[in-house]
Amino acid sequence: MTIQTASPSQRGPADHDVRDQVIQAAMEHFAHYGYEKTTVSDLAKAIGFSKAYVYKFFDSKQAIGEVICANRLALITQIVSDAVAQAPTASEKMRRLFRATADAGSDMFFHNRKLYDIAAVASRDRWPSVEAHETRIRQLIQAIVLEGREQGAFERKTPLDEAVQAIYLTLRPYVNAAQLQYNLDTLDEATVLLPALILRSLAP
Numbered sequence: 001m002t003i004q005t006a007s008p009s010q011r012g013p014a015d016h017d018v019r020d021q022v023i024q025a026a027m028e029h030f031a032h033y034g035y036e037k038t039t040v041s042d043l044a045k046a047i048g049f050s051k052a053y054v055y056k057f058f059d060s061k062q063a064i065g066e067v068i069c070a071n072r073l074a075l076i077t078q079i080v081s082d083a084v085a086q087a088p089t090a091s092e093k094m095r096r097l098f099r100a101t102a103d104a105g106s107d108m109f110f111h112n113r114k115l116y117d118i119a120a121v122a123s124r125d126r127w128p129s130v131e132a133h134e135t136r137i138r139q140l141i142q143a144i145v146l147e148g149r150e151q152g153a154f155e156r157k158t159p160l161d162e163a164v165q166a167i168y169l170t171l172r173p174y175v176n177a178a179q180l181q182y183n184l185d186t187l188d189e190a191t192v193l194l195p196a197l198i199l200r201s202l203a204p
Helices: 015-035 040-047 061-087 090-113 113-125 126-150 159-174 184-200
Strands: none
Touching: 015 040, 015 061, 015 090, 015 113, 040 061, 040 090, 061 090, 061 113, 061 126, 061 159, 090 126, 090 159, 113 126, 126 159
16 A cells, blocks of 8 residues: 655655555554554564664654544545535535544544554644644535525524534534544434534524
């Protein structure tokens, strides 16, 4: 698998084969041992290079984790976007936004817990990949609200930025991996009741 996602902390050419080897080794080590228990030395040993050589491509373990996290979050964003795009109305888009966001996050939690832990660390420490992901979710919310207003389904009195931020804050426990793990027991109920409450508040 060739991974081309760039990070500000990467060094050297983005398509260099060694970079791909480091990322692949990191995915395997993080999945098996966890992000916090893996060292750059472990990754260097796994691919047969010195730690110093690995640092020619990434300036820290976090930089390596950023690539993996960014790719994982991009996949979640795509899943959510696809689910929303298939809905016929803005109201249904809002419901699917909550459902798809929660499903994608919980799927990663239950099926790839060690890699989920990277996302949790990234969320806790506010990595750039997490902030970019949250920005994309806000943009998706804004598009839904605007569509609903154009359709006459949503009220127009509340300033757009306030409406978007309020909806995002309601959704955030299911967007942010560090918070999601503490909200799994109410997931099914929340993804029905919360969008229903939001839609009532958005009614004209």
